[in-house]
Amino acid sequence: MNDxxxxxxxxxxxxxxxxxxxxxxxxxxxAVGLPAWAGEKMAENVAKGRKPSVIWLHxxxxxxxTESLLRTSHPDVGALILDLVSVDYHETLFAAAGxxxxxxxxKALHENEGxxxxxxEGAIPEKDGGIYCQVxxxxxxxxxxxxxxKAGAIIAIGSCASxxxxxxxxxxxxxxxxxxxxxxxxxxxxLPGCPANPYNLLGTVLQYATFGTLPALDDLGRPKFAYGxxxxxxxxxxxxxxxxxxxxxxxxxxxxxGYCLYKLGCKGPQTHANCSLLDFCExxxxxxxxxxxxCVGCTEQGVGFTVPIYTNLPVQNPTAPMAxxxxxxxxxxxxxxxxxxxxxxxxxxxxxxxxxxxxxKISADSEKTEGKE
Ligand code: SF4
Numbered sequence: 382m383n384d385x386x387x388x389x390x391x392x393x394x395x396x397x398x399x400x401x402x403x404x405x406x407x408x409x410x411x412a413v414g415l416p417a418w419a420g421e422k423m424a425e426n427v428a429k430g431r432k433p434s435v436i437w438l439h440x441x442x443x444x445x446x447t448e449s450l451l452r453t454s455h456p457d458v459g460a461l462i463l464d465l466v467s468v469d470y471h472e473t474l475f476a477a478a479g480x481x482x483x484x485x486x487x488k489a490l491h492e493n494e495g496x497x498x499x500x501x502e503g504a505i506p507e508k509d510g511g512i513y514c515q516v517x518x519x520x521x522x523x524x525x526x527x528x529x530x531k532a533g534a535i536i537a538i539g540s541c542a543s544x545x546x547x548x549x550x551x552x553x554x555x556x557x558x559x560x561x562x563x564x565x566x567x568x569x570x571x572l573p574g575c576p577a578n579p580y581n582l583l584g585t586v587l588q589y590a591t592f593g594t595l596p597a598l599d600d601l602g603r604p605k606f607a608y609g610x611x612x613x614x615x616x617x618x619x620x621x622x623x624x625x626x627x628x629x630x631x632x633x634x635x636x637x638x639g640y641c642l643y644k645l646g647c648k649g650p651q652t653h654a655n656c657s658l659l660d661f662c663e664x665x666x667x668x669x670x671x672x673x674x675x676c677v678g679c680t681e682q683g684v685g686f687t688v689p690i691y692t693n694l695p696v697q698n699p700t701a702p703m704a705x706x707x708x709x710x711x712x713x714x715x716x717x718x719x720x721x722x723x724x725x726x727x728x729x730x731x732x733x734x735x736x737x738x739x740x741x742k743i744s745a746d747s748e749k750t751e752g753k754e
Contacts, residue, residue, distance in 0.1 A: 403421065403424050405465070405583075406420040406421065406423045406424035406427070406465070407420030408420070408580060409423065409580060409584040410584060410587070410588070414596065414605075414606035415588060419588075422591055423465075423587040423588075423590075423591045426590065426591050427465050427587075432465065432466055432467040433467065433497075433586050433587065433589065434466075434469050434489065434492075434493040434496065434497040434498065435466045435467060435468050435469065435470075435471075435497065435498050435586065436470045436486070436489050436490070436493075436497050436498070436500070436528060437468060437470060437472075437474075437499075437500045438470075438472075438499065438500070438502065438503075438521075439473060439502050439503050439516070440501070440502070440503030440505050440506075440514050440516075440521040440525070441503045441504040441513075441521070441541060441555065441557055442502055442503030442504065442539065442541045442542070442546070442547075442548070443547070444473055444502070445539070445575065446502050446538045446574075446576040447471075447473050447502060448576065449578070449579055449662065450582070452662055465583065465587065466498075466583075466586055466587075466590075469485070469489035469492075469493070469497070470485055470489045472516070479517075483517050486528075490528065490531050494531045495531065495532075495533055497531075497532055497533055498532065498533065498535075498586050499528055499529055499532035499534070499535045499536070500536050500586075501525065501535065501536070501538065501569075502538050502541070502542055503521075503539070503542055503548075504541040504542065504546055504547075504548040504549055504557035504558060504559060505521045505522050505525055505542075505557065505558055505559070505563050506521065506555035506557050507522065507556040507557075507563075508554075508555050508556025513556075514555070522563060525563055526563065526564070529564050529567060533589070534568075534570070534595060535560065535564065535567060535568065535569045536569070536570045536572060536582065536586070537559055537560040537570070537572065537602070538577045538582055539572070539573065539574060539575060539576055539577050540573040540574060540575050540577075540682075540685055540686070541557070541575075542559055542560050542571075543559045543560070543561070543571035543572065543573040543601075543602070543603075543682070544558070544559040544561070544571070544573065544682040545559050545562075546559075546573075546685070546686060547575070547686050550686040550687065551687075559571070561601075561602055568595065568598075568602070570585055570595055570603075570604065571601060571602035571603050572585070572603070572604070572607070573603065573654075573679070573680040573681070573682070573685075574656075574679055575679035575680075575685065576661075578607075578655070578656070578661060579662075580659055581607045581655070581659070584596075584606075585604060599653075603653065603680075606655075607655045608653040608654055609653070610653065610655075611649065611650060611651060611652055612649035612652050612653075612670070613649040613650040613696065615655075615657045615658055616649055616657050616670060617670075617671070618639060618640065618641045618642065621639070621640045622641035622643060626638075626640040626641060627642075628640045628641065628642055628644065628645055629644055629645075630645075631645065631673075636673060639673075642670060642673070642674070642675040642676075643693065643696075644693070646689075646690055646692055646693060647670065647675035648676045648677055648678030648681070648684050648685075648688065648694055649675075649676040650696040651681060651684055651694045652676055652678040652680055652681045652684060652685075653680060653681060654681075656668040656670075656680075657670065657671075675690070677690050678694075
């Protein structure tokens with residue numbers, strides 16, 4: 382790809398180099414299990430101005446998924462993610478309000494009918510006719526049905542939109558549920574997580590925009606590239622689990638040494654997600670287990686927000702993996718080593734790990750090379 386990508390997007394003026402631009406696209410491609418050339422193809426498309434139109438609806442939620450998208454540790458990457466897609470309607474990001482924003486939605490629907498990607502964030506209440514969540518005087522359930530009818534692809538981001546999440550926790554006073562339960566008969570890609578990893582979203586959107594396809598999904602609509610394995614299989618604390626080294630209490634010696642958190646209620650053995658392989662906000666180790674808290678199972682319906690946080694669950698896939706990363710107490714509390722990422726990713730697909738490492742290096746590489754470019 383030539384320099385056009387970053388020039389067209391005006392990224393150079395924001396301090397984003399062509400290198401950063403291609404790396405993010407490649408990482409997004411890797412996140413959905415596509416090869417590097419697919420990332421370059423995505424970048425070319427974006428550079429030609431073919432940015433996927435995204436309409437983003439908010440319902441019952443905390444806006445955490447949007448925050449996760451915006452709060453990348455390297456500010457340029459956050460800007461870059463938003464530059465890669467055309468967010469034509471987003472109630473949190475829009476400066477407009479009232480009639481103006483309603484007109485923006487109508488315009489976006491009209492101009493991109495059948496082509497736009499609908500991203501749903503938040504649960505949808507069904508009880509009492511859905512009166513418990515209304516935006517602009519319209520019920521969430523009605524808005525969702527109307528917008529989804531014109532969408533090219535539908536993505537439910539976060540656990541709330543995927544099955545109801547926090548708002549659906551017992552006693553679920555509003556009858557909160559997820560987009561797939563409302564949009565029966567339609568394909569809804571679900572990206573559960575509290576929050577969902579932005580790269581899982583970006584990769585899915587760019588794949589759809591570039592190739593017109595969606596990633597392979599499991600029975601719950603979750604992309605297999607991200608939710609095909611339980612966290613326990615790729616956790617950097619797994620060697621401690623297999624060796625029988627457990628933290629018994631927060632702050633004890635085992636906890637401080639980065640031992641396995643199973644006895645503190647870790648739900649990693651039953652939770653499908655790629656949290657241990659794809660850093661949040663490009664911060665190494667920035668996921669619950671990485672910072673010393675047991676996984677709460679937020680991506681797993683029936684576990685997250687349902688099973689008490691410190692309750693133990695049976696272990697799925699107890700068999701030890703074929704290879705382990707090197708382990709050292711100093712390296713386990715704050716996250717995985719590059720080797721750990723490499724070994725874990727080799728099992729899932731080396732490409733994902735390469736993308737993760739590439740992303741992590743963006744900041745450092747840019748600082749080193751921008752002066753030379
Ligand atoms: Fe990691 Fe939790 Fe499994 Fe222990 S139980 S290895 S902390 S996922």
